Amino acid sequence: MAEHNKLGKKGEDLAVEYLRLKEYEILERNYRYQRAEVDIIAKRDHTLIAAEVKTRSTPEFGDPQEFVKPKQIQQLVKAVNHYVEENELDVDVRFDILAIVKNKAGTRIEHIQDAFLYF
Numbered sequence: 001m002a003e004h005n006k007l008g009k010k011g012e013d014l015a016v017e018y019l020r021l022k023e024y025e026i027l028e029r030n031y032r033y034q035r036a037e038v039d040i041i042a043k044r045d046h047t048l049i050a051a052e053v054k055t056r057s058t059p060e061f062g063d064p065q066e067f068v069k070p071k072q073i074q075q076l077v078k079a080v081n082h083y084v085e086e087n088e089l090d091v092d093v094r095f096d097i098l099a100i101v102k103n104k105a106g107t108r109i110e111h112i113q114d115a116f117l118y119f
Contacts, residue, residue: 038052063099
């Protein structure tokens, strides 16, 4: 596995651990619909959370959340809508980003709730 793929997988594992500690129920990992993949689908209270995880080894070229592009957001929204319909859920939906910087100096996780409101 390429190094960037290993870092991405480690980032997703850290994000799941982080969300569980914050009392989120993890429903799905790497949920796919058409061309989209939702990294984590979780639930807390009556809210379904679609979480995009972005992991970098350095913020030198920009913070991880800056790498979520409008086209990707459109695909994620479609995928989550499909998930909600497919499972006949009656929930509020929120889109979050977990921006992770992991390197030898340590790990920083920033949880941005309702992240797509700002795009």
